[in-house]
Each structure stands twice: as structure tokens, then as C-alpha cells.
Amino acid sequence: MSKISLLERRQFIKTFGAAAGVAAGAAVSGPVMAVSSSSVGVKWDEEVELLIIGSGFAGLAASIEATKRGCKDVHIFEKMPYFGGNSAINGGLFAAPGTPLQQKEGVKDSVDIMVADQIKSGRGIADVALLRHVASHAAEALQLTIDAGAEFHPYLQQLGGHSVARTYQTAVSCGAGITQPLYNECKRIGVKTRNRSKFEGFLLGQDGSVEGVKMRVGYYFGKDDSGAVKNIRAKKGVIVATGGFAQNVTLRMAQDPTLTSEVGCTNAPGATGEGMYEMFRLGAIPVHLAHIQSGPWASPDEGGFGYVSNYSIFNFPHSVAINCKTGKRFMNEIADRKTRADAELACRDSQGNPMPPILISSFKDSKNHPNTAKVIKYNVGWKFESLEDIAKHFNVPVEPLKAQINEYNTYVKNGKDEQFGKDMTKATEMAGPFTVVRLWPKVHYCQGGVKVNTKAEVIDSFSGKPITGLYAAGEVCGGIHGVSRLGSCSIPECIVMGMTAARSALSA
Amino acid sequence: MSKISLLERRQFIKTFGAAAGVAAGAAVSGPVMAVSSSSVGVKWDEEVELLIIGSGFAGLAASIEATKRGCKDVHIFEKMPYFGGNSAINGGLFAAPGTPLQQKEGVKDSVDIMVADQIKSGRGIADVALLRHVASHAAEALQLTIDAGAEFHPYLQQLGGHSVARTYQTAVSCGAGITQPLYNECKRIGVKTRNRSKFEGFLLGQDGSVEGVKMRVGYYFGKDDSGAVKNIRAKKGVIVATGGFAQNVTLRMAQDPTLTSEVGCTNAPGATGEGMYEMFRLGAIPVHLAHIQSGPWASPDEGGFGYVSNYSIFNFPHSVAINCKTGKRFMNEIADRKTRADAELACRDSQGNPMPPILISSFKDSKNHPNTAKVIKYNVGWKFESLEDIAKHFNVPVEPLKAQINEYNTYVKNGKDEQFGKDMTKATEMAGPFTVVRLWPKVHYCQGGVKVNTKAEVIDSFSGKPITGLYAAGEVCGGIHGVSRLGSCSIPECIVMGMTAARSALSA
CATH class of the missing domain: 3.50.50.60 (FAD/NAD(P)-binding domain)
Incomplete structure (x- = not known):
């Protein structure tokens, strides 16, 4: 049988069995x-x-x-x-x-x-x-x-x-x-x-x-x-x-x-x-x-579902997703999966190559999830003292990033997201130190x-x-x-x- | 066989033929x-x-x-x-x-x-x-x-x-x-x-x-x-x-x-x-x-493809589609089919009931298509002398409608649609008398x-x-x-x- 593939045999047996009137299930x-x-x-x-x-x-x-x-x-x-x-x-x-x-x-x-x-x-x-x-x-x-x-x-x-x-x-x-x-x-x-x-x-x-x-x-x-x-x-x-x-x-x-x-x-x-x-x-x-x-909470830095997925699902309500090219938010962090996956997939450089966005969380909030220690341990997430450090590490324009975080914090204070209409019930003021993961959708x-x-x-x-x-x-x-x-x-x-x-x- | 449906028989014969080893195709x-x-x-x-x-x-x-x-x-x-x-x-x-x-x-x-x-x-x-x-x-x-x-x-x-x-x-x-x-x-x-x-x-x-x-x-x-x-x-x-x-x-x-x-x-x-x-x-x-x-060029006033479909396909480039509730445009009249069908389906009253939008064309342009005479003859399209007459007939707020047509005409003049980015190459200035049909998508x-x-x-x-x-x-x-x-x-x-x-x- 070595020259005939499994699938060819499957097709063959199907029709052979039926054709010959053989008790196909014998x-x-x-x-x-x-x-x-x-x-x-x-x-x-x-x-x-x-x-x-x-x-x-x-x-x-x-x-x-x-x-x-x-x-x-x-x-x-x-x-x-x-x-x-x-x-x-x-x-x-x-x-x-x-x-x-x-x-x-x-x-x-x-x-x-x-x-x-x-x-x-x-x-x-x-x-x-x-x-x-x-x-x-x-x-x-x-x-x-x-x-x-x-x-x-x-x-x-x-x-x-x-x-x-x-x-x-x-x-x-x-x-x-x-x-x-x-x-x-x-x-x-x-x-x-x-x-x-x-x-x-x-x-x-x-x-x-x-x-x-x-x-x-x-x-x-x-x-x-x-x-x-x-x-x-x-x-x-x-x-x-x-x-x-x-x-x-x-x-x-x-x-x-x-x-x-x-x-x-x-x-x-x-x-x-x-x-x-x-x-x-x-x-x-x-x-x-x-x-x-595709799951919008997945990381390009690890295989499969990994540790980041549950980490980011937990953190999205009180975190900020940033386009690394602009330093600005680009989506409601708790929109439905397709909305977010489509938004992430649109984060690309001028040649159309993927530029995975980053999810920034305050460590005071992220540490409440058990995966936070793991994402840092396995080097699929990172802890930073300041926005400047984040900007440097991910090559994000620093001033727009700082302005964005300040702006977001006023939304938190007012309970209203003027950019993307996010439900701010579980949002908290962003403050260092921060944890950061990268995001890129995976077929889910x-x-x-x-x-x-x-x-x-x-x-x-x-x-x-x-x-x-x-x-x-x-x-x-x-x-x-x-x-x-x-x-x-x-x-x-x-x-x-x-x-x-x-x-x-x-x-x- | 009267008590057993065709489809049940179909299923029955399928499996019976296979099961009995009968030459199912005899x-x-x-x-x-x-x-x-x-x-x-x-x-x-x-x-x-x-x-x-x-x-x-x-x-x-x-x-x-x-x-x-x-x-x-x-x-x-x-x-x-x-x-x-x-x-x-x-x-x-x-x-x-x-x-x-x-x-x-x-x-x-x-x-x-x-x-x-x-x-x-x-x-x-x-x-x-x-x-x-x-x-x-x-x-x-x-x-x-x-x-x-x-x-x-x-x-x-x-x-x-x-x-x-x-x-x-x-x-x-x-x-x-x-x-x-x-x-x-x-x-x-x-x-x-x-x-x-x-x-x-x-x-x-x-x-x-x-x-x-x-x-x-x-x-x-x-x-x-x-x-x-x-x-x-x-x-x-x-x-x-x-x-x-x-x-x-x-x-x-x-x-x-x-x-x-x-x-x-x-x-x-x-x-x-x-x-x-x-x-x-x-x-x-x-x-x-x-x-x-669904075809965005179909009419709710006639069955099937009818006469309106080809009429409106021909006229869209030099016509204006109006939401009857607002008197305003609501789409690029030559966007792709899905974009337009979705936009039309969103035209509804406050209870969510369909409010088919209207397509207004200048008669000087629409008369170049052979279906124009037919849509008027069969009462699935209508000719009006003025925008006031249209507003009255379709219960459209008249001032917003007139303002919209004036605005559109400036886009025609400038060759640029500031509202929906329509390609204005084939657009012409809107002027009475007008022909009008109603639009509502049909499965196509x-x-x-x-x-x-x-x-x-x-x-x-x-x-x-x-x-x-x-x-x-x-x-x-x-x-x-x-x-x-x-x-x-x-x-x-x-x-x-x-x-x-x-x-x-x-x-x-």
C-alpha cells in the first residue's frame, strides 16, 4: 500500500465497498x-x-x-x-x-x-x-x-x-x-x-x-x-x-x-x-x-494559546492597547473578538508588514492574575517602570504615547471613553510600573x-x-x-x- | 405513495438502494x-x-x-x-x-x-x-x-x-x-x-x-x-x-x-x-x-429583478440616494453591492420598520436608459417636476432634501464627493424634472x-x-x-x- 496515499485509499475503499456490494462495514x-x-x-x-x-x-x-x-x-x-x-x-x-x-x-x-x-x-x-x-x-x-x-x-x-x-x-x-x-x-x-x-x-x-x-x-x-x-x-x-x-x-x-x-x-x-x-x-x-x-488576545511571542491569552483577557478592561507606529489607541479594548482582531490586523508598517500592537497594564492591576508572573518569567511579557522605557523598548513615539495615557486617565476619571466608547466600569487609572505584552490574532x-x-x-x-x-x-x-x-x-x-x-x- | 413525501422517499430510496445491494441506478x-x-x-x-x-x-x-x-x-x-x-x-x-x-x-x-x-x-x-x-x-x-x-x-x-x-x-x-x-x-x-x-x-x-x-x-x-x-x-x-x-x-x-x-x-x-x-x-x-x-438596486414595488434594477444600475453614477426619514444621502451610490445593501437595510423608522430609501435622478440623464419609460408606465417609478413634489409624495423633510441636493451639486462642480467619496466622473448636476424609484435589497x-x-x-x-x-x-x-x-x-x-x-x- 506504500504508493497509494491514505486518502486515496479512503476514497477507493468507499467506492469499492459500495460498488462490489461488499458488506462495507465488515x-x-x-x-x-x-x-x-x-x-x-x-x-x-x-x-x-x-x-x-x-x-x-x-x-x-x-x-x-x-x-x-x-x-x-x-x-x-x-x-x-x-x-x-x-x-x-x-x-x-x-x-x-x-x-x-x-x-x-x-x-x-x-x-x-x-x-x-x-x-x-x-x-x-x-x-x-x-x-x-x-x-x-x-x-x-x-x-x-x-x-x-x-x-x-x-x-x-x-x-x-x-x-x-x-x-x-x-x-x-x-x-x-x-x-x-x-x-x-x-x-x-x-x-x-x-x-x-x-x-x-x-x-x-x-x-x-x-x-x-x-x-x-x-x-x-x-x-x-x-x-x-x-x-x-x-x-x-x-x-x-x-x-x-x-x-x-x-x-x-x-x-x-x-x-x-x-x-x-x-x-x-x-x-x-x-x-x-x-x-x-x-x-x-x-x-x-x-x-x-481569530483570538485578539493572543501573543506572537509564544505558541498556541500560551500564557498571554488569559493574561490579556483578564487585563483588557483596565488596560490600554497601543498601535506602536502612532503611540495611540486603535480600538475599544473590550469590543467583540472580530472587531478587535480586525483592528489588530490593521496595525502594519508602511510596507504592510505586521506591527503587533502592545497592551499596557498597570502592574498594580495585572498582578492580580496568576499568569502575570508566568508571562514575565517566560519572556512573553515585560515589566517597565515608565512609559519612556516602554516607548524605547518597543520603538513607540514617546510623546504621543504619554499624551494618550494622560487622555485615557481623564476618561477613567469621567467614566466615559471619548475615543472608542469602551465600558469604563472596570477601568482604573494607568500608573507605573507597567506590564506589557504584544498582541496578534491567532486562529481560534x-x-x-x-x-x-x-x-x-x-x-x-x-x-x-x-x-x-x-x-x-x-x-x-x-x-x-x-x-x-x-x-x-x-x-x-x-x-x-x-x-x-x-x-x-x-x-x- | 401519497402519504410519504418526495424527500422522505428520496432518503428512503437512497439508503434502501445501497442497503439491498440493488443496482441503485437501474x-x-x-x-x-x-x-x-x-x-x-x-x-x-x-x-x-x-x-x-x-x-x-x-x-x-x-x-x-x-x-x-x-x-x-x-x-x-x-x-x-x-x-x-x-x-x-x-x-x-x-x-x-x-x-x-x-x-x-x-x-x-x-x-x-x-x-x-x-x-x-x-x-x-x-x-x-x-x-x-x-x-x-x-x-x-x-x-x-x-x-x-x-x-x-x-x-x-x-x-x-x-x-x-x-x-x-x-x-x-x-x-x-x-x-x-x-x-x-x-x-x-x-x-x-x-x-x-x-x-x-x-x-x-x-x-x-x-x-x-x-x-x-x-x-x-x-x-x-x-x-x-x-x-x-x-x-x-x-x-x-x-x-x-x-x-x-x-x-x-x-x-x-x-x-x-x-x-x-x-x-x-x-x-x-x-x-x-x-x-x-x-x-x-x-x-x-x-x-x-442582496442586490441594492432592487425595488420593493415590483416582483423579482423587474424593471427598476437595470434602471437604477444605469442611473446610480449620476443620481442621489436619499434616506426618507432625514432627507439626506446615506451611502456612496456606487459603492460595492454589500456596502449599499447594508446601508439601505439600515433605513428604518423608530420602530425598526423598513423605510425604503429613494433614488432621485435628473430626467435628462435617466431618459437615456430604455427602462425609464417602463418604470413610469408600470408605476414602479415616478416623474416629478420639483424636489418639493418629491418631498410631499414620499413624506421626506423638504428643507434638508433641498439642502442635500444643493450640496451634492457643489460636489459635482468640484469633482469631489465630500460626504461618501463617490467617484464623480460620471456625475452630473441634479436638475428637475426628476425621476424617482424606491430601493430595497432582494436576494440575488x-x-x-x-x-x-x-x-x-x-x-x-x-x-x-x-x-x-x-x-x-x-x-x-x-x-x-x-x-x-x-x-x-x-x-x-x-x-x-x-x-x-x-x-x-x-x-x-
């Missing part, structure tokens, strides 16, 4: 790939009640919810050797309205207000029914994580585009602060967690329903022929929670030719989109694939995916009806957020829709 | 639908050299080009009773650089300038290689239509977003001025033109290549069970030129929930997207489906579709390679234009890519 011997095919005549290697693909937020939440609802044979499959998927390395930020911390801090919020913020960021094309469904169950989803042992900082953050402070963050400032407790809970309640298992396609019944999957077990990431394909029947259905495709450079460049392999990405390497594309081959409706989000999140309804059912493009036996949850779905997703709204979506998928599967 | 008796399936064991009802689906600009151009290149058995299939598809009712506007009319009018233009205009309108995500391929062959494509007998107005227009005048328009101000001559040419050179024939799915060879199609012949639009399905082998390949999906309300709402059935649409009723979705089921990459364009064009390369080959999402035997051209393809397509750039794309698909199929 347990294959040797290194072959396959895609969805008929289950008729298939020898089932295994039968399970509920089969979940992907062990990020959505898959883990679905497993727990299904078990709570009485399902005693829940299996969660993960292609990587470790569990948690891309969720484990995300920022651990969780937005919900009407939470205990909002009550404690006296924040007035509601499902309506949160949905309205998201509609605005979605620029008119968000799926309001899905947003409302998620916001209505977000506090319940948060409680599910707390019940499983997740720990959060004792304060709320107000992230860009949110009209109030409604965002929890894990105590470890990272998604693993949720995936790890959820995984432990799965083990505790008897969910079968199965790593090194790669989804290879659906097995379809005569009525078009998803009856099971082909799963390559004993798989080693990067070794496509490793392990063996098993036919696994899923009596209650299959929940696809395989995440986005931000790490699939070919497919993201098909949507946006500027997102070459040289553009940074915060995602785990497994975020390559095969699950999503296999659902398109079944007839799922592709929605909003063109909307790929795919708003696009398969179309689902509020039952997490996957809709068929011809019939407009759900594909029986198939559910999807999390980033693999598309359309809910529209053009731009607000920060900290992905975790509630993943967990609520994972829970929803489990409920739908068990009540079908 | 000529079926009775009213059934099917989707793509294996060609092995299929009884071919007919064999042709080249099979083209869709008789709009792309399909017709492909037919002619293939015949010119020596293919003597070209078949073009059309599901409607009439030929020409949505192309026949479009505006008949054709942009090309380096044409005879540009030489005559002394317009300096080039492929580079045209591509640069399109990149700008595409907002960074257009496919530059495809744009360049089309622009490089646009003059040749224009000549193909002229050779077939198409007639054009003897002047060029400068459409919104184009930096120079480069747009031809058919003498009948409508796409039929091209489709009809191309169709006649097809008949003359021996292309087999077959109407009432509905595509039902591909037939795939063992190697995954497209070997032919299932075609429902004797089909009556709207009667899904009419006619009979035939298996047609296409020895040189299949070219899909089935157009966009602007008339499929479910699918366009999946991308943009605001595009309900109550939003107007300029397209022919057949623009429903089945060909595109069937290619997704084969594994084609969906690109930019979220980008659906789908930027999204299947990903193709500059050979019109369709790319597979798993392998990144072309699907053998399959080509696509025209609006069914996605990604070339990016976020917003410039006016008059669709016809050159359709014709160039249709010609390209024919060349690729014959040289494969």
Missing part, C-alpha cells in the same frame, strides 16, 4: 480506511447503548447526562491518547446569566440580555433559538461542572462584547479545570472512556438512520494504518462531538485564503474536522464555514459546522428533517453564533448541547 | 427518487460523450466550447421546460478588461485592475487565482457571446465597486440577450438540448469517478413523480452548472435567518441548489455558503458553493484532489468572489468557467 483486516456505508450484512463487533465521539466539553457532558438519565452503557471515544480534546487547552471561561457569583457581585443579568449581546456580535445571522436554548440552560451546565468538582476563581470577568460581568474562569485558568473533573466523574459513574479510537464513518440502516460507526481502535495519532477497524452498533444513537477544523489548513484556507499554515492557531492538533465533513457526506447542512474566528474557533436544532439533531439538506440516530454538539455544529462568537460562550454551548444531545438520544 | 419504474450510487451493474439507458447539467450561461458556454473543440456528442440537460435558467432573467451585464469598447472610450484597464477591484469587494477572502483566471479570459468569453449573435449597448457602464467603466450590457438589458443567442448557436452546431430533465444523482465507478448520472426525463417542474429516471453514461465527464440556491428558503435561512420567504428574490424559481448539495454528498468542499448577496446571488480549481475541477474534502469525471462552473461554485461579488462579474465567470470545464473534460 471488520477489515489490514490498513484500510473507509467512510459511511450500509450496515446491512455487517458483522457487529460490539454493541453499545450510546456512542459518543470526542471527549471535549460536549462529549463529556453528554456522557454524564446520559448516565444520570439511567443509561448504563455509555461509551466515549477519543482519537488521541489523552482525553479532553481541544477543550482541555482552552481558556476555561464560562459565561452564564443568573449565577451565584452574579448574585454575590450584584450583577443584573438575564437570558435576554446575554442573548442580545450574542446577537449583536453575531451581526444579524446568529441562530437565536439555539442561543436562547443555551443561555437558558447555562447556569445548569455550570452547576454540572461544579458538581463534578470543577473549581473557579471567586470573581467574575466582563469579557469583550458582554454588557455585564458574567464570566467564570477555572481556578487553573484553563479548560482542563473542567475537562479533568468531568472525565473523573465519567470514570466514577461508569462511563466507558476509550482513547486511541478514530472515527472512520457511519453505518447506516435501511431507513437511512445511523445505526453505528466504524471505529479504528488501537489507533496512534499520525499513524493512519495503526489499529483495526471495528463495527460498533449504537442502539440509542451516535453523538458527534468532534470539534472544529482550525488545525486543518487546507480546509480553513478554502474559506479564508489568508489563514495559511504560517498563521498561528490556539487549537490542539486533533482539530481537523473529519467528523464534520463525514456528516456533510451524509447530507448535513454546512452552515457558516466561512466564519472562522470555527463558527461553522453542521446545522442542528435545539434538540441537537442534525438536519438533512434534502428533507429538512433530522437524520435519525445522529446528534451533534459543540464546535462541530455551525450557525449558532453567527459572524463572531463572544468569548466564554463556547463552553456553555458545548455543555448544554452535549446534555441536550444525551436527552434527545435517550428519549428518541 | 432504470426505475414508477415515481421514485434517488441520489448518487454505484454504477456497477447498472443498465445504461444511454451513452453520451459530454453531459452538461443546467442551461444558463455556464452550461451553454461549455456546450459551445466543447463542440468547437471537436466533441460531437454534447448533451445539455435542463429541468425547466424553457432553456436559459436564472441567467435568462439576470441583468445582462458583462465586465471585461481590455475590450473594444474600452479602447473606443479611452478607458485604461487591465486584468490586474479588475482583479484588484474584486479583491477589495471580496474583503480579503476572494480566490485570487480564480479571479485572475476569469479576468484573463473575460474578453475572449465576451467575444464568444458576440460570435453567437449577442448584441450590446454601444456604451460602457461603471458599476458600483469598479474603478473604471468596463461593463457591457445586452441591448435588451437582460441576460436573455446572451442565453438566447448561445442557445441558438448550440442548436446550430448540433448540441443536443434536452429540457424537462431533472438531475437525480451521480453514478460512480469503482475508482470513485463520476461515470454518469441518473436523469429524470419527461419531468414537469413541480410534479416530482413525473417522467422516468434514465441512467446516462457520460464518457468524457459531467459538468454541473446548476446555479445557486437563492430560491431555496430553508437553505438560505440556514445561513442567514433574516432571509425568510418574505424577503424578495430576483432569481428564477429553479435556483434551489440540489446539484450543489449532491456534490457535497460526494465530498465536495462547501465554501462561503454564508455569503449571500450566492457567493457560496463547491470549491473548484482553475480547471473547473471539483475538489474532494478528504483527499484535496479533484473528483474524477466531475466539473462545475458558474454560481454553483463558491469562493471566487469572497464576501461580496461586484456587479457584472458573474456572467464572465460563468462563461469563462463553462469554457474551462469543457476544455478540462476533453483533455482529461
Whole structure:
């Protein structure tokens, strides 16, 4: 097989299997790939009640919810050797309205207000029914994580585009602060967690329903022929929670030719989109694939999500972002992600080369975040005594910079940002010493995916009806957020829709 | 079959055929639908050299080009009773650089300038290689239509977003001025033109290549069970030129929930997207489906493309668009389509209800377009002696309106628009009597579709390679234009890519 690529074989096997009338799902011997095919005549290697693909937020939440609802044979499959998927390395930020911390801090919020913020960021094309469904169950989803042992900082953050402070963050400032407790809970309640298992396609019944999957077990990431394909029947259905495709450079460049392999990405390497594309081959409706989000809080000085992302998310409300060419502010530091990413990408020299802007924070404020020590330690952020030192280090014109900071401080005093209309509720007067990081967007999140309804059912493009036996949850779905997703709204979506998928599967 | 819908049957037959190992493509008796399936064991009802689906600009151009290149058995299939598809009712506007009319009018233009205009309108995500391929062959494509007998107005227009005048328009101000001559040419050179024939799915060879199609012949639009399905082998390949999906309300709402059935649409009723979705089921990459364009030149006072669209496209350069609430201009009248459609959609009363803006033209200028008499005759445009009369009729504050027109006239005199930076090259002083139409965007064009390369080959999402035997051209393809397509750039794309698909199929 050495001269024929994996993908050619995949295509070959697909059509060969179908053409020859071979029981395409029969347990294959040797290194072959396959895609969805008929289950008729298939020898089932295994039968399970509920089969979940992907062990990020959505898959883990679905497993727990299904078990709570009485399902005693829940299996969660993960292609990587470790569990948690891309969720484990995300920022651990969780937005919900009407939470205990909002009550404690006296924040007035509601499902309506949160949905309205998201509609605005979605620029008119968000799926309001899905947003409302998620916001209505977000506090319940948060409680599910707390019940499983997740720990959060004792304060709320107000992230860009949110009209109030409604965002929890894990105590470890990272998604693993949720995936790890959820995984432990799965083990505790008897969910079968199965790593090194790669989804290879659906097995379809005569009525078009998803009856099971082909799963390559004993798989080693990067070794496509490793392990063996098993036919696994899923009596209650299959929940696809395989995440986005931000790490699939070919497919993201098909949507946006500027997102070459040289553009940074915060995602785990497994975020390559095969699950999503296999659902398109079944007839799922592709929605909003063109909307790929870059995180405006990322640093060009470190790989992936790194330490700076959470540092700057925490600091934006009381910090100033400066264009190094002009020494002036160039954006509302807490605008929505797309607004800020677009503004940062416009910071360039006269030849059009990137000039990453800097985020200046007062050390008295920044030191309250645990990442501050780390960004300085790892040399991806720096401490300066004065604005003059900053100007010298980053080659910023010093007088405009000093004038800008003075001007900003009057906005702080008056509670009104005359430049960009920033909400100054959490702003503080800027004073040395300062900490500074550089900013440059990285590919972070795919708003696009398969179309689902509020039952997490996957809709068929011809019939407009759900594909029986198939559910999807999390980033693999598309359309809910529209053009731009607000920060900290992905975790509630993943967990609520994972829970929803489990409920739908068990009540079908 | 009365209790089971067409689409349910479609789904049923798809999976039943596959499951039972039935030769899914065998000529079926009775009213059934099917989707793509294996060609092995299929009884071919007919064999042709080249099979083209869709008789709009792309399909017709492909037919002619293939015949010119020596293919003597070209078949073009059309599901409607009439030929020409949505192309026949479009505006008949054709942009090309380096044409005879540009030489005559002394317009300096080039492929580079045209591509640069399109990149700008595409907002960074257009496919530059495809744009360049089309622009490089646009003059040749224009000549193909002229050779077939198409007639054009003897002047060029400068459409919104184009930096120079480069747009031809058919003498009948409508796409039929091209489709009809191309169709006649097809008949003359021996292309087999077959109407009432509905595509039902591909037939795939063992190697995954497209070997032919299932075609429902004797089909009556709207009667899904009419006619009979035939298996047609296409020895040189299949070219899909089935157009966009602007008339499929479910699918366009999946991308943009605001595009309900109550939003107007300029397209022919057949623009429903089945060909595109069937290619997704084969594994084609969906690109930019979220980008659906509304035409800013449409009128809320008539159905479809109507008479106003071409009237206003012609008049925008020397006219003023007015917000009826304020009496003031609210956009550059020749900005790109998306910029203008968004600006018009923002014209609303205090309750958010639409307040369609008005386009005011001097009658001395507007009367040069043949549609002016028609818009007045059919009461979708009106002639007024004075601005006072306009203000009274449309309930516009009169003093701001008069001040605005005076102000605009100074811009005309100075050759510089201080309000919106409009290119004033073709602007003229506004003077009564005036003609006025109302503006409100209508869904017009789908930027999204299947990903193709500059050979019109369709790319597979798993392998990144072309699907053998399959080509696509025209609006069914996605990604070339990016976020917003410039006016008059669709016809050159359709014709160039249709010609390209024919060349690729014959040289494969």
C-alpha cells in the first residue's frame, strides 16, 4: 500500500465497498480506511447503548447526562491518547446569566440580555433559538461542572462584547479545570472512556438512520494504518462531538485564503474536522464555514494559546492597547473578538508588514492574575517602570504615547471613553510600573459546522428533517453564533448541547 | 405513495438502494427518487460523450466550447421546460478588461485592475487565482457571446465597486440577450438540448469517478413523480452548472435567518441548489455558503429583478440616494453591492420598520436608459417636476432634501464627493424634472458553493484532489468572489468557467 496515499485509499475503499456490494462495514483486516456505508450484512463487533465521539466539553457532558438519565452503557471515544480534546487547552471561561457569583457581585443579568449581546456580535445571522436554548440552560451546565468538582476563581470577568460581568474562569485558568473533573466523574459513574479510537464513518440502516460507526481502535495519532477497524452498533444513537477544523489548513484556507499554515492557531492538533465533513457526506447542512474566528488576545511571542491569552483577557478592561507606529489607541479594548482582531490586523508598517500592537497594564492591576508572573518569567511579557522605557523598548513615539495615557486617565476619571466608547466600569487609572505584552490574532474557533436544532439533531439538506440516530454538539455544529462568537460562550454551548444531545438520544 | 413525501422517499430510496445491494441506478419504474450510487451493474439507458447539467450561461458556454473543440456528442440537460435558467432573467451585464469598447472610450484597464477591484469587494477572502483566471479570459468569453449573435449597448457602464467603466450590457438589458443567442448557436452546431430533465444523482465507478448520472426525463417542474429516471453514461465527464440556491428558503435561512420567504428574490424559481448539495454528498468542499448577496438596486414595488434594477444600475453614477426619514444621502451610490445593501437595510423608522430609501435622478440623464419609460408606465417609478413634489409624495423633510441636493451639486462642480467619496466622473448636476424609484435589497446571488480549481475541477474534502469525471462552473461554485461579488462579474465567470470545464473534460 506504500504508493497509494491514505486518502486515496479512503476514497477507493468507499467506492469499492459500495460498488462490489461488499458488506462495507465488515471488520477489515489490514490498513484500510473507509467512510459511511450500509450496515446491512455487517458483522457487529460490539454493541453499545450510546456512542459518543470526542471527549471535549460536549462529549463529556453528554456522557454524564446520559448516565444520570439511567443509561448504563455509555461509551466515549477519543482519537488521541489523552482525553479532553481541544477543550482541555482552552481558556476555561464560562459565561452564564443568573449565577451565584452574579448574585454575590450584584450583577443584573438575564437570558435576554446575554442573548442580545450574542446577537449583536453575531451581526444579524446568529441562530437565536439555539442561543436562547443555551443561555437558558447555562447556569445548569455550570452547576454540572461544579458538581463534578470543577473549581473557579471567586470573581467574575466582563469579557469583550458582554454588557455585564458574567464570566467564570477555572481556578487553573484553563479548560482542563473542567475537562479533568468531568472525565473523573465519567470514570466514577461508569462511563466507558476509550482513547486511541478514530472515527472512520457511519453505518447506516435501511431507513437511512445511523445505526453505528466504524471505529479504528488501537489507533496512534499520525499513524493512519495503526489499529483495526471495528463495527460498533449504537442502539440509542451516535453523538458527534468532534470539534472544529482550525488545525486543518487546507480546509480553513478554502474559506479564508489568508489563514495559511504560517498563521498561528490556539487549537490542539486533533482539530481537523473529519467528523464534520463525514456528516456533510451524509447530507448535513454546512452552515457558516466561512466564519472562522481569530483570538485578539493572543501573543506572537509564544505558541498556541500560551500564557498571554488569559493574561490579556483578564487585563483588557483596565488596560490600554497601543498601535506602536502612532503611540495611540486603535480600538475599544473590550469590543467583540472580530472587531478587535480586525483592528489588530490593521496595525502594519508602511510596507504592510505586521506591527503587533502592545497592551499596557498597570502592574498594580495585572498582578492580580496568576499568569502575570508566568508571562514575565517566560519572556512573553515585560515589566517597565515608565512609559519612556516602554516607548524605547518597543520603538513607540514617546510623546504621543504619554499624551494618550494622560487622555485615557481623564476618561477613567469621567467614566466615559471619548475615543472608542469602551465600558469604563472596570477601568482604573494607568500608573507605573507597567506590564506589557504584544498582541496578534491567532486562529481560534470555527463558527461553522453542521446545522442542528435545539434538540441537537442534525438536519438533512434534502428533507429538512433530522437524520435519525445522529446528534451533534459543540464546535462541530455551525450557525449558532453567527459572524463572531463572544468569548466564554463556547463552553456553555458545548455543555448544554452535549446534555441536550444525551436527552434527545435517550428519549428518541 | 401519497402519504410519504418526495424527500422522505428520496432518503428512503437512497439508503434502501445501497442497503439491498440493488443496482441503485437501474432504470426505475414508477415515481421514485434517488441520489448518487454505484454504477456497477447498472443498465445504461444511454451513452453520451459530454453531459452538461443546467442551461444558463455556464452550461451553454461549455456546450459551445466543447463542440468547437471537436466533441460531437454534447448533451445539455435542463429541468425547466424553457432553456436559459436564472441567467435568462439576470441583468445582462458583462465586465471585461481590455475590450473594444474600452479602447473606443479611452478607458485604461487591465486584468490586474479588475482583479484588484474584486479583491477589495471580496474583503480579503476572494480566490485570487480564480479571479485572475476569469479576468484573463473575460474578453475572449465576451467575444464568444458576440460570435453567437449577442448584441450590446454601444456604451460602457461603471458599476458600483469598479474603478473604471468596463461593463457591457445586452441591448435588451437582460441576460436573455446572451442565453438566447448561445442557445441558438448550440442548436446550430448540433448540441443536443434536452429540457424537462431533472438531475437525480451521480453514478460512480469503482475508482470513485463520476461515470454518469441518473436523469429524470419527461419531468414537469413541480410534479416530482413525473417522467422516468434514465441512467446516462457520460464518457468524457459531467459538468454541473446548476446555479445557486437563492430560491431555496430553508437553505438560505440556514445561513442567514433574516432571509425568510418574505424577503424578495430576483432569481428564477429553479435556483434551489440540489446539484450543489449532491456534490457535497460526494465530498465536495462547501465554501462561503454564508455569503449571500442582496442586490441594492432592487425595488420593493415590483416582483423579482423587474424593471427598476437595470434602471437604477444605469442611473446610480449620476443620481442621489436619499434616506426618507432625514432627507439626506446615506451611502456612496456606487459603492460595492454589500456596502449599499447594508446601508439601505439600515433605513428604518423608530420602530425598526423598513423605510425604503429613494433614488432621485435628473430626467435628462435617466431618459437615456430604455427602462425609464417602463418604470413610469408600470408605476414602479415616478416623474416629478420639483424636489418639493418629491418631498410631499414620499413624506421626506423638504428643507434638508433641498439642502442635500444643493450640496451634492457643489460636489459635482468640484469633482469631489465630500460626504461618501463617490467617484464623480460620471456625475452630473441634479436638475428637475426628476425621476424617482424606491430601493430595497432582494436576494440575488450566492457567493457560496463547491470549491473548484482553475480547471473547473471539483475538489474532494478528504483527499484535496479533484473528483474524477466531475466539473462545475458558474454560481454553483463558491469562493471566487469572497464576501461580496461586484456587479457584472458573474456572467464572465460563468462563461469563462463553462469554457474551462469543457476544455478540462476533453483533455482529461
